[in-house]
Amino acid sequence: MQRLGKNIKGYSGETIDIEAVQNDCVAAAQRHGWTIEEIHPAPRRIFGLMHHVSRLTTHAPRIYISTGIHGDEPAGPLAASRLLQENAWPTGLDIWLCPCLNPTGFVLNHRENQEGFDLNRQYRAPEAAETLAHVAWLQRQPRFDLCLCLHEDWEAHGFYLYELNPDRLPSLAEAIIARVAEACPIDRSETIEGRPARDGIIRPDLDPNTRPQWPEAFFLITHMTRLSYTLEAASDFPLPLRVAALVAAVNTALKAVPKG
Ligand SMILES: [Zn+2]
Numbered sequence: 001m002q003r004l005g006k007n008i009k010g011y012s013g014e015t016i017d018i019e020a021v022q023n024d025c026v027a028a029a030q031r032h033g034w035t036i037e038e039i040h041p042a043p044r045r046i047f048g049l050m051h052h053v054s055r056l057t058t059h060a061p062r063i064y065i066s067t068g069i070h071g072d073e074p075a076g077p078l079a080a081s082r083l084l085q086e087n088a089w090p091t092g093l094d095i096w097l098c099p100c101l102n103p104t105g106f107v108l109n110h111r112e113n114q115e116g117f118d119l120n121r122q123y124r125a126p127e128a129a130e131t132l133a134h135v136a137w138l139q140r141q142p143r144f145d146l147c148l149c150l151h152e153d154w155e156a157h158g159f160y161l162y163e164l165n166p167d168r169l170p171s172l173a174e175a176i177i178a179r180v181a182e183a184c185p186i187d188r189s190e191t192i193e194g195r196p197a198r199d200g201i202i203r204p205d206l207d208p209n210t211r212p213q214w215p216e217a218f219f220l221i222t223h224m225t226r227l228s229y230t231l232e233a234a235s236d237f238p239l240p241l242r243v244a245a246l247v248a249a250v251n252t253a254l255k256a257v258p259k260g
Contacts, residue, residue, distance in 0.1 A: 003236040006236070007155075007235060011072040014239045018077065024081045025047065034084075036049055043103075043104075045103060050096050061094070063094065063096070064220070066148075067098070067150035067151070068080070068099060071104070075243045075246055080099035081099065120215045124212065138224060146257050147217070148229050151230055152233045155236075156187045156236070158188070162202045172229065172253050176231070176256075180245050185237070188200060
């Protein structure tokens with residue numbers, strides 16, 4: 001499969017009605033017995049959707065999934081909606097899901113929020129209302145066993161991912177790539193976004209504390225988890241393929257996560 005070749009200086013593909021997609025997410029969550037929290041009120045509504053199986057005597061692995069932090073990456077919120085509609089989550093997991101962290105960005109079909117903040121650069125020193133609310137909400141949650149952040153990249157030649165795994169826990173990266181490769185091309189470039197990559201896997205060797213601008217994943221790995229994946233669908237391919245890739249990646253990660 002070839003790239004479409006139409007996303008040259010930025011993303012110029014399909015857009016989504018983010019309010020409709022978020023409404024679909026919330027309706028599906030309600031149908032399937034999830035708890036729904038409003039992290040930020042309208043007109044920039046951000047939801048935290050939670051489905052917990054743990055009881056006082058049990059501890060299920062805790063999974064956090066977020067997406068929609070960049071308003072020109074529609075496959076992420078669509079994948080969140082698909083996962084909620086399908087409701088085929090592996091059993092025995094506690095799940096937290098934020099289906100859209102940047103609603104005003106989607107209205108404008110651009111990466112930043114309405115005020116021009118790249119929300120995925122301000123988790124060290126939040127300024128935007130969305131990030132302030134999201135961080136405050138995260139700080140009320142317990143630590144997670146696995147975090148997945150769903151993104152898209154219009155420059156990529158296929159799907160790829162970043163792994164943050166400072167304790168060298170068993171990696172889920174190869175399993176995710178192998179499964180996604182059945183659904184769409186993998187970017188097997190040796191350098192992606194200026195970082196060494198191998199078979200679609202980037203393992204950045206860096207200390208977040210040396211970085212002034214934190215993406216969400218740096219906040220998560222510093223404060224909330226010891227294992228984080230940023231999943232990048234390639235937005236120069238058809239939208240249904242990208243959604244399928246992200247859904248397959250999430251499902252594979254959730255099946256592979258150790259059940260304690
Ligand atoms: Zn992104």
